[in-house]
Amino acid sequence: MSNAHAPAPTTRREQILKEAARLFAERGFHGVGVDEIGAAVGISGPGLYRHFAGKDAMLAELLVGISERLLDGGRKRVAEGGESPEAVLDALIDGHIDFALDDRPLITVHDRELDRLREADRKRVRRLQREYVELWVAVVRQVHPVPSEAEARAAVHAVFGLLNSTPHLGRPGALPGRTDMSQLLHRLAVGAFGAMAGEPAAGV
Structure with missing residues (x-):
């Protein structure tokens, strides 16, 4: 059995999801704004909407x-x-x-x-x-x-x-x-x- 770890994020979409998971875990879904998730991956909050319709879509x-x-x-x-x-x-x-x-x-x-x-x-x-x-x-x-x-x-x-x-x-x-x-x-x-x-x- 391979003991491979979870792969590192390779796309911007995967990076967004990884940071969203970290922030949601630390502060709760309602305690995190779209702008903060964007800042964590180096893009503007509105820029996230090119990848996800919103936080609900990220969570899903x-x-x-x-x-x-x-x-x-x-x-x-x-x-x-x-x-x-x-x-x-x-x-x-x-x-x-x-x-x-x-x-x-x-x-x-x-x-x-x-x-x-x-x-x-x-x-x-x-x-x-x-x-x-x-x-x-x-x-x-x-x-x-x-x-x-x-x-x-x-x-x-x-x-x-x-x-x-x-x-x-x-x-x-x-x-x-x-x-x-x-x-x-x-x-x-x-x-x-x-x-x-x-x-x-x-x-x-």
Whole structure:
């Protein structure tokens, strides 16, 4: 499994979205003006309207876009398969950890601002997220066939909660290095799924 990080923004549109996510996470959607987002990328506020209709459009593209990216990445990892279902689950976990470590502002924006989306966009995000969860549930049940489907689904949501806690863990400089943090989160996720299945913790 490739451990590639989120790609650096390469277009002006991507730069705008990255800075919008950072500012929305820091100060809230209503606490940020179009002029401030423009200043962060070196263009005038009105110049942003060549790329987006407004802040609402930026927020929708951020939240729909990351939901699509997670689902597409998950499908790719499942399609690529591996030596075993355990290897596929490891790949899914690593892919989500990359997101949790590299896109922390998006996690915050999703938690705070999802309800600000238009109903159609919000429903789209929810649908994409449900498909992503079910992708995981199918793989988890291959690795741990004993729990019920409902238990497996609850465990997947719990592991997402664990991995998506990264915005609340303190500044990056106060945390272990990226590799160590990634390995720690991976062990915790694997351990959580094992606990769901009633498996003893490593070393017990």
